[in-house]
Amino acid sequence: MKAKNIIAKDKDWWRGAVIYQIYPRSYQDSNGDGVGDLLGIVERLPHIASLGADAIWISPFFTSPMKDFGYDVSDYCDVDPIFGTLGDFDQVIATAHTLGLKVMIDLVLSHTSDQHPWFRESRANRDNPKADWFVWADPKPDGTPPNNWLSIFGGSAWQWDGRRMQYYLHNFLVSQPDLNFHNPDVQEALLEVVRFWLDRGVDGFRLDTINFYFADKKLRDNPALPPEKRNDTIAPAVNPYNWQEHIHSKNQSENLDFLKKFRAVLEPYNAAAVGEVGDAQRGLEIMAEYTSGGDKVQMCYAFELLQPHPVAASDVVEVFTRLKATAPDAWPCWAYSNHDVVRHVTRWGLSRAAAKAYTTLLMCLRGSVCLYQGEELGLPEAEIAFEDLQDPYGIEFWPEFKGRDGCRTPMVWMADNQNGGFSSAKPWLPVPTEHLRLAVSAEEADPGALLHHYRKAIAFRHAQDALAKGTMTGMRADGPVVRFEREFEGSRIFVAVNLSGEPATVAAPEGRWQVTGAELASTGPAGDGKLHLGPWQPCLMLALEG
Numbered sequence: 296m297k298a299k300n301i302i303a304k305d306k307d308w309w310r311g312a313v314i315y316q317i318y319p320r321s322y323q324d325s326n327g328d329g330v331g332d333l334l335g336i337v338e339r340l341p342h343i344a345s346l347g348a349d350a351i352w353i354s355p356f357f358t359s360p361m362k363d364f365g366y367d368v369s370d371y372c373d374v375d376p377i378f379g380t381l382g383d384f385d386q387v388i389a390t391a392h393t394l395g396l397k398v399m400i401d402l403v404l405s406h407t408s409d410q411h412p413w414f415r416e417s418r419a420n421r422d423n424p425k426a427d428w429f430v431w432a433d434p435k436p437d438g439t440p441p442n443n444w445l446s447i448f449g450g451s452a453w454q455w456d457g458r459r460m461q462y463y464l465h466n467f468l469v470s471q472p473d474l475n476f477h478n479p480d481v482q483e484a485l486l487e488v489v490r491f492w493l494d495r496g497v498d499g500f501r502l503d504t505i506n507f508y509f510a511d512k513k514l515r516d517n518p519a520l521p522p523e524k525r526n527d528t529i530a531p532a533v534n535p536y537n538w539q540e541h542i543h544s545k546n547q548s549e550n551l552d553f554l555k556k557f558r559a560v561l562e563p564y565n566a567a568a569v570g571e572v573g574d575a576q577r578g579l580e581i582m583a584e585y586t587s588g589g590d591k592v593q594m595c596y597a598f599e600l601l602q603p604h605p606v607a608a609s610d611v612v613e614v615f616t617r618l619k620a621t622a623p624d625a626w627p628c629w630a631y632s633n634h635d636v637v638r639h640v641t642r643w644g645l646s647r648a649a650a651k652a653y654t655t656l657l658m659c660l661r662g663s664v665c666l667y668q669g670e671e672l673g674l675p676e677a678e679i680a681f682e683d684l685q686d687p688y689g690i691e692f693w694p695e696f697k698g699r700d701g702c703r704t705p706m707v708w709m710a711d712n713q714n715g716g717f718s719s720a721k722p723w724l725p726v727p728t729e730h731l732r733l734a735v736s737a738e739e740a741d742p743g744a745l746l747h748h749y750r751k752a753i754a755f756r757h758a759q760d761a762l763a764k765g766t767m768t769g770m771r772a773d774g775p776v777v778r779f780e781r782e783f784e785g786s787r788i789f790v791a792v793n794l795s796g797e798p799a800t801v802a803a804p805e806g807r808w809q810v811t812g813a814e815l816a817s818t819g820p821a822g823d824g825k826l827h828l829g830p831w832q833p834c835l836m837l838a839l840e841g
Contacts (some may be wrong), residue, residue: 297692309499309567309593309663311549311763312349313753316667318634319356319378320364321705324718329715330691331705333374333383339708346671347753350397352501352569354634354749357403362470362687366503366781367408371488381495385739388496392652397498399569404485406471412725413484414472418456418463428481430464430473441605443516444544445536447529447573448840452544462508466507466544466686471524476509482553486560493564502592505554505570506581509547517543521578528598529575539576546574546581554591568617568745569594569663579614583622583687593627601636605643606653608772608794614768615661629657630665638669638702641676651748652831658756659790659835661767661781666749670739673745676701677727685724697772700724705735706807722813751814755835761786780804793828801826808836 323335335357343351355365365375369566374381391398407414416425432441432453440462442455453462454469454771458812464473474481489500530536544737554570561568570592572581580658582595588821598605618627631639631653640650659663677702684690689698696801705723707730709716715726716733729775738744765783772778775795782790794798803820810819812835819836821827828833 299360303560304641307764308349309569311659311756312397312664313321313347313664313666313756314350314352314399314569314628315346315348316352316354316630316633317343317664318354318475318668318703319790320723321703321717322668323708324720324722327719328377329718329722330377331718332815333376333387336699337386338394339706340387340390340394341583342684344394344396345534346666346750347757348396348497348666350399351391352399352401352665353387355399355503356400360470362715363468364370364685366403367406367410367468367471368403369408369410370403371485372491382556385495393820395481398496399499399501399567400492400497401503402489403503404488405465405504406465406473409470409472414457415476418458419460421459428475430475431459431461431515432464433461441514442543443539444454444541445517445539445548447534447536448688449534450534450816455807464510466504473507473510476549476553477512480554482612484671486556488722489557493560493566498564499561499567499569501596502568504570504573505584505585505592505595506550506574507545507548508553509543511543511547514545523598524576525574526711528578529573533692533695541574541578543706546577551584551591554585558591568592568814569596569665571596572598576597579617579811580621582625582627583620584624586625594626596665597629597662600629600631601633601639602658602736603637603642605645606631606777606794608777608792611656611660611777611794612770612772615767627662628665630658630667630775632667632670632702633665634703635669635699636702638667638676640670640673645673645742646831647745648797648831649794649796649817650745652794652833654752654814655833656777656790656792656794657833658752659762659781659788659792661765662668664756667702671746671749672707672733672735674707674730674733677704677725677730679704681725683725704730707731709732709737710737749814755812755815759788760784761788773799775799776801778804789834789836790836791826791828791834793830793832796830798830799828801828804836807839809839811835818835 320331322331324331325334352435358369358370358373358375361363365564369528380567428452440451444452448467465471520540525537571579572595638664686698686700705717707715710731738746760785761781765781768780770779776793778791816835817835
């Protein structure tokens with residue numbers, strides 16, 4: 296645990312950290328209303344600490360009408376009553392810090408709820424003090440929207456408002472108007488929000504949709520994106536949002552100056568931020584821009600390992616090759632699952648052995664790591680009936696896209712409880728029966744469970760400084776085997792993982808090595824000097840001196 300303690304005291308604690316994402320509606324209900332809350336998180340923090348995580352990231356819990364379940368904020372500096380109070384949040388901070396966990400919270404700065412006082416004032420007329428706090432525009436002469444921009448949640452990104460006789464921009468739901476970052480007063484108001492939570496004890500932020508902050512001042516049309524360049528990593532394939540190249544509606548260069556101001560606020564607190572880059576074509580390039588120079592955000596949350604198809608060895612190499620070419624100094628934050636995508640065990644059709652192999656690989660990659668609640672149990676995507684759907688995104692595009700509720704069902708703690716120990720009342724989303732056998736209580740009792748593998752893999756990462764903070768060299772794919780080396784201050788570790796259900800034989804690295812990671816089923820060279828890897832098996836070795 297030596298390395299973990301170093302991370303905890305270091306200003307660079309975020310570098311190589313394992314961050315556990317909590318979706319608060321679905322983690323633990325403490326008051327029997329069927330919805331998770333902050334005191335429920337307090338109750339379950341020991342579980343996260345037992346994994347060996349360095350930090351938690353809590354999805355939004357701010358005051359909200361919940362049209363997008365908290366990502367539509369009506370008060371940035373208070374807790375929605377459904378989740379508790381500011382005093383409850385203080386308990387989260389105190390308990391987490393006692394357990395050695397940093398606390399990161401999810402800030403949604405690109406847009407507010409239409410119920411936010413700022414927007415209510417802004418839409419009242421064109422000459423009030425906040426008239427220019429949101430992106431307003433006149434219609435074209437024929438009354439149609441100012442340009443062709445599309446919303447990620449479907450349809451035009453513009454909504455007509457009869458009070459101002461103008462359109463306002465919403466990149467997401469109609470009830471989520473976009474703030475006008477070209478206005479310096481808006482920037483300062485948001486930085487005050489950042490200071491509020493830093494003063495309350497948070498250690499950092501996950502920045503939602505970080506590349507959406509600024510829109511093109513001239514509101515120019517986005518060009519069409521050729522069909523061969525389209526992909527569905529950001530929006531589902533049925534959404535025409537994928538048919539545009541979003542060079543004007545997001546990804547504006549002015550964002551860099553704002554991120555410098557943001558970083559300057561973080562510095563006195565030794566706080567860190569990870570930005571979510573939502574872009575299907577230029578994600579790694581934007582990561583390079585936003586994390587370069589040490590004066591913007593520390594990390595960016597990459598979508599490359601959240602892709603729909605199983606990640607093969609060649610895919611891993613391609614991602615890191617692109618990353619090295621475009622952003623050699625960038626510090627990524629990798630994840631396989633989150634609250635917006637189908638759980639990766641289902642998305643990639645993984646067996647338990649395969650899930651263990653991917654976990655081992657994740658803990659060995661250069662960058663920080665985000666784990667999504669329940670992935671340590673191997674929870675599959677839940678099948679939600681249409682009548683049980685809560686997600687407006689899924690309701691809009693059903694049945695071709697079923698929305699995000701399938702990965703947001705409650706965490707399962709007890710196998711002998713119909714609600715999985717999540718709540719004494721009917722949960723806001725149903726708990727699938729098939730999840731109960733994977734509950735924490737059941738996996739704690741099974742030595743071969745994925746839960747124990749996560750603990751071992753995280754502990755292995757913390758025991759090797761090279762895995763947490765080191766460089767990465769020599770990455771290549773030998774058929775289904777991805778291999779590379781990590782090095783930090785003279786300590787060097789070799790990693791090879793067979794990402795297939797078939798045995799694989801590859802050459803061993805040159806030099807003198809000692810096999811390590813037996814608890815992760817690691818193997819070493821055979822008598823013929825080659826690595827004979829079983830299905831989904833890793834080889835982990837430490838370099839010997841001389």
